[in-house]
Amino acid sequence: xxxxxxxxxxxxxxxxxxxxxxxxxxxxxxxxxxxxxxxxxxxxxxxxxxxxxxxxxxxxxxxxxxxxxxxxxxxxxxxxxxxxxxxxxxxxxxxxxxxxxxxxxxxxxxxxxxxxxxxxxxxxxxxxxxxxxxxxxxxxxxxxxxxxxxxxxxxxxxxxxxxxxxxxxxxxxxxxxxxxxxxxxxxxxxxxxxxxxxxxxxxxxxxxxxxxxxxxxxxxxxxxxxxxxxxxxxxxxxxxxxxxxxxxxxxxxxxxxxxxxxxxxxxxxxxxxxxxxxxxxxxxxxxxxxxxxxxxxxxxxxxxxxxxxxxxxxxxxxxxxxxxxxxxxxxxxxxxxxxxxxxxxxxxxxxxxxxxxxxxxxxxxxxxxxxxxxxxxxxxxxxxxxxxxxxxxxxxxxxxxxxxxxxxxxxxxxxxxxxxxxxxxxxxxxxxxxxxxxxxxxxxxxxxxxxxxxxxxxxxxxxxxxxxxxxxxxxxxxxxxxxxxxxxxxxxxxxxxxxxxxxxxxxxxxxxxxxxxxxxxxxxxxxxxxxxxxxxxxxxxxxxxxxxxxxxxxxxxxxxxxxxxxxxxxxxxxxxxxxxxxxxxxxxxxxxxxxxxxxxxxxxxxxxxxxxxxxxxxxxxxxxxxxxxxxxxxxxxxxxxxxxxxxxxxxxxxxxxxxxxxxxxxxxxxxxxxxxxxxxxx
Ligand SMILES: [Zn+2]
Numbered sequence: 001x002x003x004x005x006x007x008x009x010x011x012x013x014x015x016x017x018x019x020x021x022x023x024x025x026x027x028x029x030x031x032x033x034x035x036x037x038x039x040x041x042x043x044x045x046x047x048x049x050x051x052x053x054x055x056x057x058x059x060x061x062x063x064x065x066x067x068x069x070x071x072x073x074x075x076x077x078x079x080x081x082x083x084x085x086x087x088x089x090x091x092x093x094x095x096x097x098x099x100x101x102x103x104x105x106x107x108x109x110x111x112x113x114x115x116x117x118x119x120x121x122x123x124x125x126x127x128x129x130x131x132x133x134x135x136x137x138x139x140x141x142x143x144x145x146x147x148x149x150x151x152x153x154x155x156x157x158x159x160x161x162x163x164x165x166x167x168x169x170x171x172x173x174x175x176x177x178x179x180x181x182x183x184x185x186x187x188x189x190x191x192x193x194x195x196x197x198x199x200x201x202x203x204x205x206x207x208x209x210x211x212x213x214x215x216x217x218x219x220x221x222x223x224x225x226x227x228x229x230x231x232x233x234x235x236x237x238x239x240x241x242x243x244x245x246x247x248x249x250x251x252x253x254x255x256x257x258x259x260x261x262x263x264x265x266x267x268x269x270x271x272x273x274x275x276x277x278x279x280x281x282x283x284x285x286x287x288x289x290x291x292x293x294x295x296x297x298x299x300x301x302x303x304x305x306x307x308x309x310x311x312x313x314x315x316x317x318x319x320x321x322x323x324x325x326x327x328x329x330x331x332x333x334x335x336x337x338x339x340x341x342x343x344x345x346x347x348x349x350x351x352x353x354x355x356x357x358x359x360x361x362x363x364x365x366x367x368x369x370x371x372x373x374x375x376x377x378x379x380x381x382x383x384x385x386x387x388x389x390x391x392x393x394x395x396x397x398x399x400x401x402x403x404x405x406x407x408x409x410x411x412x413x414x415x416x417x418x419x420x421x422x423x424x425x426x427x428x429x430x431x432x433x434x435x436x437x438x439x440x441x442x443x444x445x446x447x448x449x450x451x452x453x454x455x456x457x458x459x460x461x462x463x464x465x466x467x468x469x470x471x472x473x474x475x476x477x478x479x480x481x482x483x484x485x486x487x488x489x490x491x492x493x494x495x496x497x498x499x500x501x502x503x504x505x506x507x508x509x510x511x512x513x514x515x516x517x518x519x520x521x522x523x524x525x526x527x528x529x530x531x532x533x534x535x536x537x538x539x540x541x542x543x544x545x546x547x548x549x550x551x552x553x554x555x556x557x558x559x560x561x562x563x564x565x566x567x568x569x570x571x572x573x574x575x576x577x578x579x580x581x582x583x584x585x586x587x588x589x590x591x592x593x594x595x596x597x598x599x600x601x602x603x604x605x606x607x608x609x610x611x612x613x614x615x616x617x618x619x620x621x622x623x624x625x626x627x628x629x630x631x632x633x634x635x636x637x638x639x640x641x642x643x644x645x646x647x648x649x650x651x652x653x654x655x656x657x658x659x660x661x662x663x664x665x666x667x668x669x670x671x672x673x674x675x676x677x678x679x680x681x682x
Contacts (some may be wrong), residue, residue, distance in 0.1 A: 004028035004069050012401075012412040014445060015072045015432060017393040022084035025073055029092050032066035033099050039063065044109035052123055055112045056133055060488050061439045070096065071432055078424045079416055079449055080393055081174070089167050097163030101156040104143030113137050114145075128656040132488050135655065142287065144274065151274050158267045162608070165260050165267075170424075170606040172255045176248040178421045181208060182218040182241055190216065192233035194357045196462050200224065200453030207421060220245060221419045221451045222426070223467060229341035230356060242338035242593075249599030257599045258575045264605055265570045281565040284612040289499045289619065289659055296562055296615045302673055303618060304555045304586065306682035310548030311589040318343035318591075321350060337593040344546050352545065354538040356464060362522040362531045363468050365417060365452065365461040368512075371521035372475045373400075375511040379643040380483060380651065381405040384413065392416075396454075397447075402482055411435070411482045414447040417471075418454040418461075425451055426602075427470045429477035429494075429505075436489035444493065446481045448474040460525045465539070469509045476508030477501075483651040491655040498613050500659040502620035503627070504650055510628045513540065514637045544681025551680055552588070553595040558615040559586055560594070561604055565612035575599070618676075623663055625679045626671035642666075 003019035005028055010016050039062035048054055073092075077085045103109070116123065117137040120130055144155035181204075184190055190198065201216035204224060208217055218228050218241060225245055232238050249257035265280075272283035281293045290296045315332045321343050322330035335343060349355040373384040383403050390399040392414050402410040414432070432445035450470060455461040463471065480501075481493035494501055511517060515536065522531040560582045567573070579598055596603065603610035610616070627646075631637045649657070649665040657665075664670060 002027055004072070005031055005065070011387075011390060012443075012445060013433060014390065014392075014399075014412060015068075018391065020072065020076075022082065022088060025069070025088050025092070028069045029066075029073075029096070032063075032069050033095070036063040036066045036099070036103075040103055040106060040109060044106055044112065050112035050116050052116060052125060052129060052133065055109075055116060056129075056136060057438060057488075059109070059113075059136065060132065060490060068433070071430075071434075075430055075432060075447060076393060078428070078430070079397075079447070080420070081422045081424070086171055090164075090171075093163045093167045094160045098156065098160040101143065101159040104140050104145055105147075105152045105156055107145075110140050110145040113140060128487050128491065131491055131656050135490055138287065142275065142283075144271075147274060155271060155274055158271050162264060162267050165264050166606050169249075169257050169260050169264070170602060172257050172260075173249050173600045173602055173606075174424060175255055176251060176600070177220040177425055180220050180244050182237070182244070183210070184216040184218065184237075185212075185214060189234060189237060192231045193228070194231055196357070196360055196455075197227045197231055199456055199459065200227070203454050203456055204419075219419070219421075220248065220425070221453070223419060223451050223453050223464075226341060226466070227356075227453075227464070229338065230345045232342070235339070238338040238342065239336075246593060246597055247599075249597075257605070261575060261598060261605055262570055262573055265564070265567070265573070268565070268608070268611065269568065269570065279566050279568050281562055281612040284565065284608070288497050288613065288616075290615070293562060293566060293612075296619075297559070299618060299622070299673065300555050300558055300562070300615055303551055303677065303680070303682060304559065306677070307548050307551035307555060307680075308587060308589050310682060311552045311592060312548075314344070314347075314546060314548045315340075315589065315591050317347050321347045333590060335591045337591060340549060340591055344549065348542060348545055352538050352542045354535070354542055358535065359465055359539065360462045361524050361526070362535075363463040363465065364523070364525050365463055365471075367521045367523060368463060368468055368471055369415065371512070371517050372472055372508075374521070375472075375508070375514075375517060376475070376479055377405075378638045379511070380479070380647045382410055382479075382482070387412075394420075409443050411443040412445045413478060413482065414445070416447060417450045417452050419451040423449070423451065427451060427474050429474045429481070431481055431493075434489045435481065435484040435486065435492045437487040438489075444481050444484065446478045448478050450474065462525060468512055472509045472512045473505045476505035479508065480504040480651055480654075483647060484654050485652040486654040486656050493654050496655045497659050498609065499616040499619040500623075500662075502617050503623045503663075506617070506620050506624040507627050507646075510624070510631075511637060516637075543679075547680040547682065548589075549592055551682065552592050555618065556583060556586065556588055556592075557594050557596055557601070558618065560598070561601075561610075561614040562612060564598075564604075622673050622676045623671050625676040627663070627667055629675050630667055 002024050003016050004024045008016060043055060043058045043062065046054060077089055113136055117133055120133055144152055147155060198216060201218055204219050205215045205217040210217065218224050225241060228241060229238055268280040272280040275283060277283040285292055285296060315335050318335045318340065319330040319332045322335065325346060345356060376382050381404055383405065384400045387399040387401050392399055394416065396418055397414055397416045400413040400415065402413050404410055427450045429446065429448050432447060433442065435444040436442050452461060452463060452467055477494060484493035486492035518536055519530050523529060560579065563582060564578065575598055603614055630642055631639055634642060645666045649662045653662055
């Protein structure tokens with residue numbers, strides 16, 4: 001029996017990973033699509049008058065098998081990919097996109113939903129049921145349900161083709177990332193690298209089958225690139241690595257992402273215009289809190305102007321540091337993108353007497369995992385028990401049973417923290433199973449993926465402060481899904497508007513640096529001593545350090561994303577030129593690269609989700625800065641009244657309420673932008 005089609009009697013209904021092989025997916029997808037089609041047909045063509053139950057609830061409950069298989073496939077393909085998985089993805093991503101496109105274009109089904117939506121206030125529905133009806137109705141309209149027959153066909157074909165292009169784009173990035181490795185074989189090439197960078201580089205070499213103990217490998221995982229950029233005193237190697245990092249996705253030939261991007265942009269524009277929008281940005285933003293490109297640009301520019309000025313001052317300070325350190329005159333223009341991390345670390349050390357290598361011994365991964373569980377327990381009353389008896393899809397993934405303080409089941413949490421060559425880059429949270437109340441109450445299975453550099457087997461893995469924030473960030477997303485208490489999966493957990501989805505994750509980062517958490521969990525890996533108060537104080541005093549750089553490298557990407565998707569003609573588009581001219585138009589300060597250049601900007605081109613929406617992190621940061629301020633005003637980061645409100649209105653509510661109403665219910669008023677700017681020192 002194909003394990004993907006069998007019922008799963010595993011603990012928590014976890015996928016039976018040991019039985020699932022790539023070969024099972026083909027048959028499973030085919031059967032599950034067929035089953036879903038029949039269910040949808042049954043709903044659309046039933047003789048009974050449309051009701052909320054026989055149409056919306058039935059539609060919500062249809063396709064359970066397909067969802068289970070898709071979630072399993074997508075997760076395994078991201079965390080543990082292989083040639084087999086990539087081949088399946090190539091074949092099935094367009095088939096699945098086509099399947100979903102045709103459901104949205106099912107005329108009798110839409111007619112039922114449309115008729116219910118037109119008399120929504122007479123149906124006697126509660127707020128959440130009304131939300132579900134409105135949400136599905138909007139999903140259908142945005143997927144072309146109101147178009148005429150020939151436009152529908154174009155729309156569906158475009159969706160199918162887009163799925164193909166997204167897959168190809170991601171596979172090209174993954175290919176460029178996994179193929180590159182900078183092998184360091186000479187002693188002189190290791191100059192400046194502290195022990196933890198060396199041991200991570202040695203682990204990467206072992207993972208890639210390089211047995212010679214003198215060989216170290218720097219990969220294109222961000223956790224490998226950034227420390228090398230900070231510590232290496234070999235400017236030539238930093239430049240070489242920077243070059244490889246920047247040119248992912250634009251190797252000329254069959255794996256070049258630039259032609260794919262052009263086609264994606266054309267198809268998106270055509271779809272947006274079929275739906276009556278001027279361009280894709282208008283379309284994408286009409287289903288967000290921000291609502292319009294103007295509102296997005298206004299926010300981005302509020303941060304951009306002061307960030308540019310701050311970055312210029314920062315570059316000058318870096319040049320001074322370089323001059324003092326080398327004895328050779330450095331002007332601001334001499335500080336290039338591959339120098340920035342290196343010299344900013346030196347400036348941080350000089351001005352705040354703080355360096356990364358001093359912090360790191362206190363940030364043990366295992367201890368910080370306990371810290372985030374403790375924070376979740378104190379804020380939201382949840383408990384995490386290790387389940388070493390459960391085996392996930394990889395030996396290094398750990399499983400945790402999550403319960404509330406009365407011992408009721410909340411869900412299962414999988415933690416997959418280490419970089420592997422067959423793993424997608426970056427950090428993300430996703431579900432193997434989503435929370436829902438329908439058709440049966442179901443608790444979620446959540447996975448957090450990170451790409452931390454693993455220490456050798458006999459040593460604890462140590463994180464940078466940025467890594468530790470990422471750990472907390474993804475766990476914030478995880479809690480959004482774990483704590484969800486919604487009636488329907490479509491509205492549950494992370495299925496909120498995209499400029500709200502980063503609020504629960506980003507606000508959670510704030511608890512990492514609370515003194516009572518650091519005192520308890522940031523302990524030296526050798527002496528077990530708590531982090532000295534002076535070091536803690538220095539960390540807190542550097543929170544606005546280098547924020548000109550960080551804001552610039554991010555906002556530049558968000559502005560380019562927005563203006564790219566506001567274009568209405570891509571025939572003549574030259575992507576390199578667009579990027580160059582776009583950056584020059586916004587006055588990009590020198591010495592800083594884009595955080596993601598367009599040819600490997602997976603947020604924009606591996607799906608539609610973040611297209612024209614890379615701004616969402618800054619939008620959320622406005623909510624976060626102002627939201628966390630509420631705890632500071634109370635003088636207690638664990639204030640029970642506030643944390644209860646945050647849990648109820650944000651983490652539990654999903655999309656069952658309007659996001660601004662949810663924020664106001666927690667905070668007592670709308671957010672202001674100023675707190676975010678102040679927090680960044682802008
Ligand atoms: Zn996030």
